[in-house]
Amino acid sequence: MTVWDWVEACFSPQPSAAVTCDNEGVSLAFTRRRVVRIAWRDLVRVAIETNDRGPFEEDVFFVLETDDNRVAIPQSFSGTDSLISYLGDHLPGFDFGPMIAAMASTDNQEFVCWEKQAD
Template sequence: MFGWFRKRTARLQPEARWIVEAASDQLRVTDPAGTVQTLAKAELRGVAIETNDTGPWGADVWWLLFGADDHVAFAYPQGATGENVMLDYLSALPGFDFAAMSAAMGSADNALFPVWRKNDAR
């Protein structure tokens, strides 16, 4: 009876075709084309949220995870399948900046919000 609604809703959420996972030792993203990228948790050096002005029709919130070389290891859009597990992992990192995350979620501009950086000071 409501098949038309389910089909329309699926088209409105292409971000859900991205799959993110936080396994015991690595983080993983699979894009809609099936390309898999992984990052060992030990290699994670930073996390940022990038926003843009394409919403509500485009993917306007992206999570960027930085590897040991301080380059983006992979990125995925808000709304990705599995994002709650990934967010649980990322937000539990020591020093995660919830204020910056909140600012990013309220942004409709082209902006970058660093939310975590590994502190290598020993």
Template structure:
């Protein structure tokens, strides 16, 4: 669920996770090798010290993807590539400009 100010993810287990659009700092896609009979594509949203992993089959995901695709410099090509992968991988589709990478 989302509106103009925030995204609220309600996982099957655990508490709701809320992101304000202004705090969102990264959008990526995780794929697994578990498909095609189970969901193997997950959208990972991060920001404000939190993250959530949302199934591509989650209710309202189509509308959320439209909104995410409006983020400045969202990498639509990377999203297309991710959707065609059947292995365990992660694809960065968007990162807020001006962020400094964290050293490991």
């Protein structure tokens, strides 16, 4: 592997990693064999986690939590742009302010964008 190959691999999304959204929820294909499905109604919390390892390692993650699962989605996954749109459309009170702050962060931090309100 050349230095250029290594640099390109650091900045290229994994070809098999993808996020797809529909009106029912979000599907996360980490590999062809590992797919996770989360229904919008099951979400209890959405956050963004950042770390200080960028730019040569993944440093921004969308974190989706249910009562019994927590999934961190790297920003480099294909489809994260549509995920952001769906989160804003399907989660009443979703706050884009913390998301904007997260994109400027170079520290190890968590930014909560939405939490389910108690019924």
